[in-house]
Amino acid sequence: KAGVTQTPRYLIKTRGQQVTLSCSPISGHRSVSWYQQTPGQGLQFLFEYFSETQRNKGNFPGRFSGRQFSNSRSEMNVSTLELGDSALYLCASSLVPGGAEAFFGQGTRLTVV
């Protein structure tokens, strides 16, 4: 069965622009979580969606948003990009909310210049 798929794999954007990242979870998984990974801060929770509803959100500004579609695919959007948003963005899918047995995608490497 196919794993978690994230697109695109790499992105270069300019400060002030916005970006949309996509995540397709493992078939049957209804929970999708997003994480930001940087060398300094490690892996930080952004938000989690389950059955098209945002269950919770980490400590990130409102420029970071997301949504989930009826087929469980999820997108995250970052508006007004800042240099500090450069990071690896990972999504993880699981059967139940809360992160249990979560499987990660390969991530989207975002570089803001």
Next chain:
Amino acid sequence: GENVEQHPSTLSVQEGDSAVIKCTYSDSASNYFPWYKQELGKRPQLIIDIRSNVGEKKDQRIAVTLNKTAKHFSLHITETQPEDSAVYFCAASTSGGGADGLTFGKGTHLIIQP
């Protein structure tokens, strides 16, 4: 919210020896504790997990122990091999509840010396 501390940040062991990585958590409501392995340029991979109703779990050369009273859990790797070299992350969450997703430790860079 939850806070997870992980030690050491770097661990170098001789091939064939054992490695132990330790984590502590702050939220007594946390009940799910996974460990992820991330090789350079790759995604984090779930290698083992433990729930709060269990004190120890083993899977071949890997084991995890949990002490709920002390709020700490550890990863043990025996008979280390070169392919064990990677960054290991511990995490904690309140699975199924009003969770903040997985809260991760900062990671341990495990180096296996030949």
